[in-house]
Amino acid sequence: MSQTYALHEIARLPLPGDNVAVATQRLEAGTRIQDGERTLVLPHTVLEGHRFAVQPIEPGQPLLSWQLPFGIATRPIQPGDYICNESILEALRVRDVDVHLPDVGNFQDRIVPFELDEATFQPAPQVPPYPETRTFLGYRRGPGRGVGTRNYIVLLGTSSRTGSFVKQLEARVKHLAVDYPNIDGIVAVAHTEGGTAPDGRAPNNLELLLRTLAGFMVHPNVGAVLAVDFGVEPVTNERLRHFMEAHGYPLDQVPHHFLSLTGSFQENLARGEAIVAGWLEEVNAARRTPESLAHLKIALQCGGSDAFSGISGNPLASWVAREVIRYGGAANLAETDELIGAEPYVLQKVRDLETARRFLATVERFQARAARHGHSAEGNPSGGNKFRGLYNIVLKSIGAAMKKHPDVRLDGVLEYGEPMPGPGFYFMDSPGNDLESIAGQVASGCNLIFFITGNGSITNFPFVPTIKIVTTTRRYQLLSREMDVNAGAYLDGTPMDELGAQTLELTVEVASGRRTVGELAGHAQVQIWRDWRLDEGSRLEEVLQRQPPVQAGQSLPIRPLAPRPADASVSSIRFTTYRHHEVQAIDQVGLILPTSLCAGQVAQMAAQRLNRRGLGREHHLSRFVALAHTEGCGNSGGTSEELYVRTMLGYLTHPMVRHCLLLEHGCEKTHNDYMRHQMERMGLDPAQVGWASIQLDGGIERVLAKVEAWFAQAIQQAGAPTVGEAGLESLRLGLASMGPVPEAVAQQLARLTRLVVHAGGSVVVPQNAGLLSHLAYLEETLGDHPPVPTLFYGQPMAVPGFHIMETPTEHWVETLTGLGATGVEIMVAYVGEHPVQTHPLVPVLQVTADPAVATRFQEDLDLVLAGDSSSAMDGWPGAILTQVAAVAAGRYAPRLYRLGNVDFQLTRGLLGISL
Structure with missing residues (x-):
């Protein structure tokens, strides 16, 4: 027997003028809903968070939520009909939901272009300030740095090449803070950027990367910071220092050290530990003092959003942010692509015409970048968003925009990571990717994060506390150990003013030192807005034409091998x-x-x-x-x-x-x-x-x-x-290089390649390896055959032999990641500059013949190829394969793997961008 409910018991209208409602629970087909004097009957099961019609909607008419259009009806829609487009039906079919779905959608997405009427534009006043001052207990820093809500020692990997080092340094030194009650912790900040330059050019994200790193270093939650590089990357400590000096960052107000790695991994860890140990007393000397809420800067962020994000969670965060602004503080709204379609709401109240223009120009620039890469910024909603009722970017954007309270005006538009200049409400350009966006907000100076989630994202940041707000009571009960605030209480009947006041109290307590659930769990991650490969002058068609040919998984023909005396020991390898x-x-x-x-x-x-x-x-x-x-x-x-x-x-x-x-x-x-x-x-x-x-x-x-x-x-x-037991006939070997490769090395690695392949084994070389630029290597292995890729990036080998794997980028870790997926079981990396990160699954042996590299990094290398005579060099392949066999037999583990210098990173190729 079908159940009957009053509309308010099982659904919400975001605003009274909407013609569709949001189901607050799963409603089975046949459910009867009383809406005033009308009775609606649902012909299909409606999932929690999904929408059904409450008014008749004719073809061509808009569907409204928050009284804003998110789509156009394609067929007559009757009250009670399940609102769905083809995208949501596809997403639900992938999820294998146990409901009978409509056969076809009844609306199509429609973004109504926003036109700014400059002739009638009126500047808006900001929400009036409170006459009284309210305080929290914070760490007062020097002029220009503000007040911290935490007191951390930060270990910053300046580029991707030193990310693994700072993680290991954190593991080594984090216990040192235990005896210092005023130090909240010692944390590593590692990321994927700045370690490589496409085609020798500066990364396209160079400016925002430097802004972000600079903002991290002088952040008020940072008591001291150690920045680490090798000194040869596209983004180095020296480049960062010059950027901070040129742009007026108050670096001299924070204890800091720029460390360039020389010598062994262990020696560098000891150097880093000594530097950190020398800061402990100084950092611990900081004390919390009563400070005005004017020093709070709130990052407003959402992730794992659902249909209730814009109804409960985001309005709750905006309520608290409004109060902070009234006390003289600031709030920062981000995620550019998640405001497409919400421009009318965002620009209801704006400081001045130039701010409105800049906001629209920023959105337009984001859309143009996505289009240049062959994508649409409107494709942002994830599978989880759709499953929880966000059918398209407009619905997601309108809900996301509710993090700006309707009373509050937009005061300014910032570039990613640009410092907030004063109190008020700001928009910062960033992708919708949560962690990439949060990093920019932290660099802008945010010392507290509100993270609103429908699905229950567990995101936290290493040195800025995150208050996680979940949108529904059911999800809060499922994830109570991961969430701080249940905004679902509003859906259950708690007035927003009451819930907001409670959350404001929690905000003050967290700013004063109370640990959030994420901090207690010790869970935190960092990701900076990743480089996009195409610059503004690139054309998509030209890039697509540059895609390399691939020989459908077939191995390359390799030259015959004449035996040499030095090869005798190779045949006995088992x-x-x-x-x-x-x-x-x-x-x-x-x-x-x-x-x-x-x-x-x-x-x-x-x-x-x-x-x-x-x-x-x-x-x-x-x-x-x-x-x-x-x-x-x-x-x-x-x-x-x-x-x-x-x-x-x-x-x-x-x-x-x-x-x-x-x-x-x-x-x-x-x-x-x-x-x-x-x-x-x-x-x-x-x-x-x-x-x-x-x-x-x-x-x-x-x-x-x-x-x-x-x-x-x-x-x-x-x-x-x-x-x-097996020998070289069963070996699957990856062969890569980083830095200069001498001709003699190229010749001997060519012989190694032929020894393995002619024994029946496999060798895979990435397309970007310096080996493949050597005629000596190519002639010894392929003769006149062109060195074309036989495997796409990450494609498993189907047949043994000699393979070249396509590599869309020069990023070392991305290269290793793709190489590992081909099925190789051991990698040999020739290093001509400095030792490199290893792989978490596939052992990586690091080899050099460069005397300078061998002298500087002797303890981190697995094999130094010595000797400059032909007879000595002829023994190099055997020496390498003997070491390979020791790894295969479990008798030897590569040195930097044992020390934890490990990383893993999937490539996005030439056309991937953050949305």
């Missing part, structure tokens, strides 16, 4: 192998594969927990590995998404991976259901892997327990593999 089903490999690994950036740190926590337990050792499982990366949330789709999927599936099917579990955050674009469908499309069985969800499984602790239970069962059911 190592242990493990066989399961039809797969033979040199190692057996348990892999946790996060489907997005936001699941990465939890995946690492799970791997560490399983390794501590030693699970599976009796079945020859050597270790657990998590491949944390920055993608899956706000990437742009198209070719970059193809790269992502291919690489992920390459690791899922990697020969060394015995058991694999996919871990989703729950609201990302590439969620578990998405990956399940991709596996089926590739002919893979989803039942052979495990699946877990941070949000749907109830938060961090519960999902960690689920992951552990799945691996324990999978290992027990699979049993032990067959142990055997």
Whole structure:
């Protein structure tokens, strides 16, 4: 029997003039809804957060939420009809929801272009200030730095090349803060940017990257900062220092040190530790003092948004931000592409005409950049957004804009990471990718973050506290250990003024030192707005024409090999192998594969927990590995998404991976259901892997327990593999180089390549390797055959032999990441500048013949190729392969892997951008 409800019991109209309502719970087909004197009957089941009509809507008429149009009806819509477009139906089919869906949509997306009427424009006053002052307990810094809500020592990787170093330094020194009560912690800030320059040019994101790093260094929550580089990157400490001096950043007001790495990894860690230890007393001397709320700068951010973000969560955050502004503080709204379609609301109240013009120009510039890369900025909503009722960018944008209270005016428009000049409400240009956007807001000076989430995102930042506001009571109950505020109480009947007052009290307490749930969990991540490959002069058509030819997975023909005396020892190389089903490999690994950036740190926590337990050792499982990366949330789709999927599936099917579990955050674009469908499309069985969800499984602790239970069962059911022995005929070797490669080295690596391939093994060289620019290497291996790629980036090898893998960028870690997905089980990296990051799954041996590099970094290198005579050089391939065999046999682990200089990063290719 169908149930009958009053409209207000099961739905919300964001504003009275709307012609569609938002269901606050799942409503089954046949449900009767009393709306005044009318009775609506639902012909289809309507999911929580999805919309149904409350008025008749004729074809061509707009559908309204917040009295703003988000689409145009394509067929007659009757009261009670499920509101859906083709995009939402496709998203729900991928999710395999257990409801009967309409066969076709009943509206299409429509963005109404906004025209600024300059002739009638009227500047708006800001919300009136309070006459009294209210205070919190904060850390007063020098002039120009403001007041901190925390007191951290920050270890900053100036570029991507030193990200792994600062993470290891954090692990080494974080315990030092325990005995200093006024130090909140010692934290690493690592990111993916500034380590490579496309085609020798400066990165396109250079200015915003320098602004962000500069803003981090002088942030009021920073008690001291150590910036680390190698000194040879496109973005170095020296370049950062000059930028800060030129732009007036008060660097002299914060204890700081610029450290360039020389010598061994361990020596540098000791140097870093000594610097940090020397700051402890000085940083601990800071004391909290009563400070005006005028010193609060709130970052307004949303992620994992749902249909209620604009009804409960965002209005609650805007209520508190309004109060902070009335006390003289500031608020910062970001995510440019998530305001497309909401321009009429954002520009209802603006300081002046120039601010309105700049806002519209910023949105237009973002759209143009997306178009230049072959994408639409309107494609932002993720699978999680759609599943929770955000059908298109307009609905998402209108809801996101509710972080600006209707009483508050827009005071200014900022570039990404640009410091906020004073009190008031600001908009900052940024992508919709949550972590990339937050980094810019922190660099702008925000000392507190409001993160509003519908699905239950667990995002936090290392040195700025995050208050997480969840939009519904059901989601709060599911994730109570991860969320600070239940905005769903408003949907349940608590007045907004009452809920706002409670949240303002919490805000003051957190600013004064109370730990948020994210801080207590120790979960934090950083990502800066990633470089976009095409500059303003690039044309999409020209880039597409430059795509390299690929020989459909077939190996390249390689020259015959004449035996030499130095090769005699190579034929005797043997190592242990493990066989399961039809797969033979040199190692057996348990892999946790996060489907997005936001699941990465939890995946690492799970791997560490399983390794501590030693699970599976009796079945020859050597270790657990998590491949944390920055993608899956706000990437742009198209070719970059193809790269992502291919690489992920390459690791899922990697020969060394015995058991694999996919871990989703729950609201990302590439969620578990998405990956399940991709596996089926590739002919893979989803039942052979495990699946877990941070949000749907109830938060961090519960999902960690689920992951552990799945691996324990999978290992027990699979049993032990067959142990055997093999030689070079079974070797899958990656061969890469970083920095200059001498001709003699190129010749000997060519011989190594031929030795492995002629024995029946495989060698994969990335297209960007310096080896492939050497005629000596090419002539020795291929003769007259052109060095064309045989594998796309991240494509698994289907046949053994000699392969070249396409590489869209010069980024070292991105190159290793793609190379690992091809199925290679060991990599040899020739280093001509300095040692490089290694790979979390595939061992990387670092080799050099450069005397200067060998002298500086002797302790970090796995092999130094010595001797300048022909007979000595002839022994180099054998020496390398002997070391390779030691790794394959488990007798040797590469030095920098043991020390934790490890990184992993998926490429976006030439056309990927952040949305």
